[in-house]
Amino acid sequence: xxxxxxxxxxxxxxxxxxxxxxxxxxxxxxxxxxxxxxxxxxxxxxxxxxxxxxxxxxxxxxxxxxxxxxxxxxxxxxxxxxxxxxxxxxxxxxxxxxxxxxxxxxxx
Amino acid sequence: xxxxxxxxxxxxxxxxxxxxxxxxxxxxxxxxxxxxxxxxxxxxxxxxxxxxxxxxxxxxxxxxxxxxxxxxxxxxxxxxxxxxxxxxxxxxxxxxxxxxxxxxxxxxxxxxxxxxxxxxxxxxxxxxxxxxxxxxxxx
Numbered sequence: 370x371x372x373x374x375x376x377x378x379x380x381x382x383x384x385x386x387x388x389x390x391x392x393x394x395x396x397x398x399x400x401x402x403x404x405x406x407x408x409x410x411x412x413x414x415x416x417x418x419x420x421x422x423x424x425x426x427x428x429x430x431x432x433x434x435x436x437x438x439x440x441x442x443x444x445x446x447x448x449x450x451x452x453x454x455x456x457x458x459x460x461x462x463x464x465x466x467x468x469x470x471x472x473x474x475x476x477x
Numbered sequence: 478x479x480x481x482x483x484x485x486x487x488x489x490x491x492x493x494x495x496x497x498x499x500x501x502x503x504x505x506x507x508x509x510x511x512x513x514x515x516x517x518x519x520x521x522x523x524x525x526x527x528x529x530x531x532x533x534x535x536x537x538x539x540x541x542x543x544x545x546x547x548x549x550x551x552x553x554x555x556x557x558x559x560x561x562x563x564x565x566x567x568x569x570x571x572x573x574x575x576x577x578x579x580x581x582x583x584x585x586x587x588x589x590x591x592x593x594x595x596x597x598x599x600x601x602x603x604x605x606x607x608x609x610x611x612x613x614x615x616x
Contacts, residue, residue, distance in 0.1 A: 400520025401535045402513035402567050429537045436537045443536055443565055443586065461565060461590035 373415040374425030378432040384423070386453040391475040392423040393468070396439075396446045398430050403462045404445040410465045411447075414472065421476045451475045484522035492521045492531060492553075496568060499554055503562065504598025505569035505577070517568045521553055535566035559605035562596055563587050571597055580609065 376384055376394055385392045395411045397404035415424035429436045429444060439448060439455065449457040449471055457471045496518060500506065507514050520534025528541055533551040538544040550556045557563045561580040565587060570576050571594060578587045578594045580603065596602075603609075 396537070398520070398534060398537075400516050400523060402508065402515075402517040402520075403535060403565070405512050405516050406508075406510060406567065433539065437539050441537045446537075460586050462567070463590060 371416050371419040371424075373411050374423065376425045376427040376432075376435070378434040381427070381432075381435050384425070385450055388423055388450070390421065390423045391456075391472075392425070392450040393418075393472065394448050394450065395424075395426045396429050396436055396441050396444055396448065397426055398428065398444055401444050406462050407445045407447070410468065413465065414468055417469075418472055418476065422472055449475050482523060482527075484519060484526050488522035488525040489518065492518050492525065495531070495553070496521075500569060502602065503554070503558070503569055504596075504601030505562070505564075506572045506574075508567045508570050508574045509572075510574065513567050513574075517566050533566055556605065556608075558602075560603065560609035561585075561587075562602045580606075 373395070374384065385394060393411075393414065395407065397408070411424060411426065418424060427435055429441065443460050445461065447459040447468065448455050456475055459467060459471065496514075517534060521531045524530065524532040524534060524541070528545045530545050531553040532538070532541060532545055533553055533555055536551060544551065554569070555564075557565070558569060562577045563581050564570065564576055567574065567576060575594045576587060576591055577596045578585075578591050579596055581587045
């Protein structure tokens, strides 16, 4: 069973921007209620897309450089990266199907 | 790590009481998933301890202290709640757990995420609605 990876400011360049696979990054914080609500969906997506999309989380309190760099304000914010570029931004608690549609597009 | 510091019981009690009273005042409900509410109340209480203000924990701030010094905009209840009855933190929602979006401008991210969610208690809340209306007139 695949779990979401933990992204950090230190590994962001290597794990996200230079990844061969498309990457989903969930920008979250421990005490953000909606982030808790999105968490189980991200867990499911990590398992569902294992091998085709890299799925992970970045704690914004512990890693302030990456959210600043990508203009994050409201969280949860899920960004999809392909070839080092942001191709989709999904803010708030979205239905799982919305993430799946976006992931199918980047994984195609 | 500061993000994991437990808030004081005093601040927790203060925020729990505030949230309950503001729900009554605004005619809103708690999210059905209690974990959502508990997380936000913890975040608010921690910000009270660290910053002296109940800064919304559902945003990223490059500098939390600078944000507190600059504006009350994100102190709970935030400007969006007072003007539009919209809480993106899901602390003040409908009984089904949806944030109220019907008063938001159509291009607001809340409308794009959740669609049009009707206010079940339109006679309550929106104590700063005049500010939202004056903004709409100038657009």
